[in-house]
Amino acid sequence: MGGEIMKIIKCLFLFLLMYLSNFAQDNNFLGSQTLYVKVDENYTKAPEGFTPFYINHLGRHGARYLSSSKSIDKILNELIEASERKELTPLGEELLKDVLQLKNSEEGKYGLLSQIGKDMEFGIGKRMYKNYPQVFKENREILAEATYVKRTQESMNEFLKTFKENISEDNVKTKINEKVDPILRFFDLNLEYIEFKENGDWKTMLNSFQNRSKIYLEITNRIFKSKDMLSAKNSLKFTTDLYGLYTNQYDIGENVGLSKYFTQEELKYFWANKNLSMYLEKGPSSVGQNLPMDISFALLEDFLSTSENAIKNENIAANLRFAHAETVIPFASLLKIDFASKQTNDLNNVENIWKDYEVSPMGVNIQWIFYKNEKNDILVKMLYNEKEINFPIESNMKPYYKWDDVRKYYEKVINDLKIKKYDTIIDEVKYFKAS
Numbered sequence: 362m363g364g365e366i367m368k369i370i371k372c373l374f375l376f377l378l379m380y381l382s383n384f385a386q387d388n389n390f391l392g393s394q395t396l397y398v399k400v401d402e403n404y405t406k407a408p409e410g411f412t413p414f415y416i417n418h419l420g421r422h423g424a425r426y427l428s429s430s431k432s433i434d435k436i437l438n439e440l441i442e443a444s445e446r447k448e449l450t451p452l453g454e455e456l457l458k459d460v461l462q463l464k465n466s467e468e469g470k471y472g473l474l475s476q477i478g479k480d481m482e483f484g485i486g487k488r489m490y491k492n493y494p495q496v497f498k499e500n501r502e503i504l505a506e507a508t509y510v511k512r513t514q515e516s517m518n519e520f521l522k523t524f525k526e527n528i529s530e531d532n533v534k535t536k537i538n539e540k541v542d543p544i545l546r547f548f549d550l551n552l553e554y555i556e557f558k559e560n561g562d563w564k565t566m567l568n569s570f571q572n573r574s575k576i577y578l579e580i581t582n583r584i585f586k587s588k589d590m591l592s593a594k595n596s597l598k599f600t601t602d603l604y605g606l607y608t609n610q611y612d613i614g615e616n617v618g619l620s621k622y623f624t625q626e627e628l629k630y631f632w633a634n635k636n637l638s639m640y641l642e643k644g645p646s647s648v649g650q651n652l653p654m655d656i657s658f659a660l661l662e663d664f665l666s667t668s669e670n671a672i673k674n675e676n677i678a679a680n681l682r683f684a685h686a687e688t689v690i691p692f693a694s695l696l697k698i699d700f701a702s703k704q705t706n707d708l709n710n711v712e713n714i715w716k717d718y719e720v721s722p723m724g725v726n727i728q729w730i731f732y733k734n735e736k737n738d739i740l741v742k743m744l745y746n747e748k749e750i751n752f753p754i755e756s757n758m759k760p761y762y763k764w765d766d767v768r769k770y771y772e773k774v775i776n777d778l779k780i781k782k783y784d785t786i787i788d789e790v791k792y793f794k795a796s
């Protein structure tokens with residue numbers, strides 16, 4: 362008899378476990394809020410006789426707090442109003458408490474790096490210094506720049522700490538760019554893109570994709586007593602914003618337990634929406650819609666000119682740039698990096714060819730490492746999040762490429778854009794129209 366009861370208890374326990382596991386495990390489907398994964402890379406040995414001498418880099422800032430209080434305040438207003446009207450279920454009342462706890466952690470730090478983000482940036486910089494001592498020897502110059510947004514300046518400072526401890530500070534030159542920044546913030550300078558971001562057809566495509574399911578209503582039905590508390594449109598907005606709060610917990614190291622309000626299936630729905638939104642608005646976008654990536658042309662020109670300058674001027678060790686997801690995502694697409702540049706009109710296929718957590722986690726970075734031999738032959742390899750990747754051209758010594766081949770490929774990419782010339786690079790970016 363006792364054995365029978367034990368068997369029933371075991372079955373019930375397993376059933377409960379299976380039911381609960383349907384609810385999200387922590388830190389799944391975090392999209393562009395995904396934390397940077399520390400790299401233990403066995404790098405491919407450089408061809409005989411070649412040593413590293415220069416690094417050209419672009420990085421997104423490290424993990425941050427919410428970029429603004431907009432979404433958390435909107436959620437709190439809905440929940441407080443419903444609570445006052447006794448319209449919240451017990452789960453809804455619990456959610457109100459959890460969101461208030463999260464707001465308490467976020468308050469006063471919107472848009473800034475978290476300690477996790479600072480440690481992230483410090484680690485990337487430390488590994489760069491450790492992996493390439495030949496580059497950073499003697500008193501060679503490091504030229505670093507950040508955007509006018511504080512979190513990129515914080516990232517630059519954390520990244521450079523190791524360098525400042527080991528080489529003369531006089532050789533670490535930093536600058537903070539103006540708000541008008543054609544190289545690192547082209548997305549809020551180009552007039553055609555500003556219009557596209559606000560009113561582009563990508564919004565209609567995103568809306569149709571979001572309407573593939575009404576799964577978000579299941580969440581609001583668990584939180585609000587009456588089904589007409591929020592309209593369907595507001596339910597989607599409310600739950601999408603709640604998903605944003607869920608993802609940010611891990612960037613600030615403050616897990617207030619928001620995963621319990623989502624099932625795995627619901628999380629996947631919101632992640633796929635945000636992934637498509639980033640793809641269409643900031644990434645490779647739909648077939649023939651090249652504007653989001655093309656407006657990063659000045660950054661590519663800067664990569665080419667600073668590389669050429671460092672080859673001629675032997676005193677430059679590195680050019681380092683600290684910016685945003687909206688800087689890295691289009692640039693990776695313009696570089697025709699395999700997993701970051703494929704275009705498709707099949708909205709359901711986007712998540713198979715482009716993943717925001719691969720292309721742009723917090724701290725994402727692109728590094729061109731330059732090597733030369735005694736005959737001054739120049740090779741270059743590309744690292745993406747410190748992992749070796751291929752350039753979109755052929756080489757018989759991958760992941761090493763002849764610099765001349767890489768330079769010529771990207772010079773053609775720029776020429777094919779048929780950029781209208783103006784007196785300044787600011788106007789070239791501002792008035793650029795995709796062909």
Ligand SMILES: O=P(O)(O)O[C@H]1[C@H](OP(=O)(O)O)[C@@H](OP(=O)(O)O)[C@H](O)[C@@H](O)[C@H]1OP(=O)(O)O
Nearest residue numbers: 393394421422425427428429605684685686687
């Ligand atoms: O809606 P959020 O706050 O997530 O969007 C942010 C951008 O974050 P992302 O969604 O790209 O992860 C933020 O980019 P970041 O690299 O600086 O974190 C951007 O600066 C901020 O303006 C928001 O972008 P949006 O497109 O203007 O909503």
